[in-house]
Amino acid sequence: MTGKLYLIPTTLGDTEPLEVMPISVKKVIEQIDVYIVENEKSARRFIKKISPKKSQPDLQIMLLDKYAEEIETRQYLNACKEGINVGLLSEAGVPAVADPGASIVKLAHENNIQVVPLVGPSSILMAIMSSGMNGQNFAFNGYLPIDKGERKKAIKELEKLSKDKNQSQIFIETPYRNEKMFADLKTTLSPTTNLCIAADITLPTEFIKTMSVQNWKRQTPDLHKKPAIFIIQK
Structure with a gap:
């Protein structure tokens, strides 16, 4: 056997x-x-x-x-x-x-x-579950480019894809670069685009929040060295 x-x-x-x-x-x-x-x-x-x-x-x-x-x-x-x-x-x-x-x-x-x-925690699925975004049509995009210009270009492309297909766009970043990613998202995305940040999922320090980019500009979550999932939907 x-x-x-x-x-x-x-x-x-x-x-x-x-x-x-x-x-x-x-x-x-x-x-x-x-x-x-x-x-x-x-x-x-x-x-x-x-x-x-x-x-x-x-x-x-x-x-x-x-x-x-x-x-x-x-x-x-x-x-x-x-x-x-x-x-x-x-x-x-x-x-x-x-x-x-x-x-x-x-x-x-x-x-x-x-x-x-076997059944166990998946940060990607748990993030989309708790985001309030489209869980019927979503895409996981892995890591975005490290180069700042290429990363901003990728962010705009995902935002357009999200609008055109009504599709939630999920991606991740190396924990020590989370803050740079967050800064680029705030300056690159449209103010009305929704952004979910889900960090430290299943841990006592778990943080999951979805709101417009315009509202995110007034908040600075502590993402330093924390595993995080980012989701956008236009």
Whole structure:
């Protein structure tokens, strides 16, 4: 019998795992000893937190990062072919969504390995849920350009796309550049465009607010080094 590939979510910050995800995640982790992860240290810390009695020395950890060669990662699911279940563990949130792992999931499908997604927090979905914007038609755009001119051009293009398609436009930024992004949004977007900022989702410091750019110009939320989701809709 072929093993399964379990897509295992993690917390979005330092919260108790079972406060934001079902007991089924704990049960799966207690059964699996082979993991594909982005960062070994944080993965072991999460596994220990959700399953304190699990033997850490027994864990087999394979790294999924930009340095991993394709020929190497193609061996990561060999355990499944031997009947052993494997866990693909996200760094934060759910695997393969704004997170590495899609190549492993694709490989599983190519090899007729059953893929089992587990329920857990996704900052993207939780942000659109709580934004009051169009949840029937939305697009996730990942990171915008770092160059200031290119970033402002991208912001205007997303604003136009939002108006033309009645589509919520979602994007993210590296936490230490959030304040620069916020400044560019205020100066680039139309005053009547709605902007949602959702930061530190599921944490005690959670901040989610939607209002017009005109009103945002009178507020300065603390976004420094906080994971944040930005959504605009014209």
